[in-house]
Amino acid sequence: MIGQDTLLRVRETARIDEVAAGYLALRRSGKDLVALCPFRDERRPAFGVGPAL
Numbered sequence: 001m002i003g004q005d006t007l008l009r010v011r012e013t014a015r016i017d018e019v020a021a022g023y024l025a026l027r028r029s030g031k032d033l034v035a036l037c038p039f040r041d042e043r044r045p046a047f048g049v050g051p052a053l
Helices: 004-013 016-021
Strands: 027-029 032-035 047-049
Touching: 016 032, 016 047
Parallel strands: none
Antiparallel strands: 027 032, 032 047
């Protein structure tokens, strides 16, 4: 299991929107970012990322 101190360090250094953008084509939708779901063949964005500011 991953320790709490390791999880905290990752959360402080890696922004989830930057990590996801390395794998998905994100676009802004209000305050969040959306993309096509990487697990299904869909035409509308069904995958959301809410970056913490």
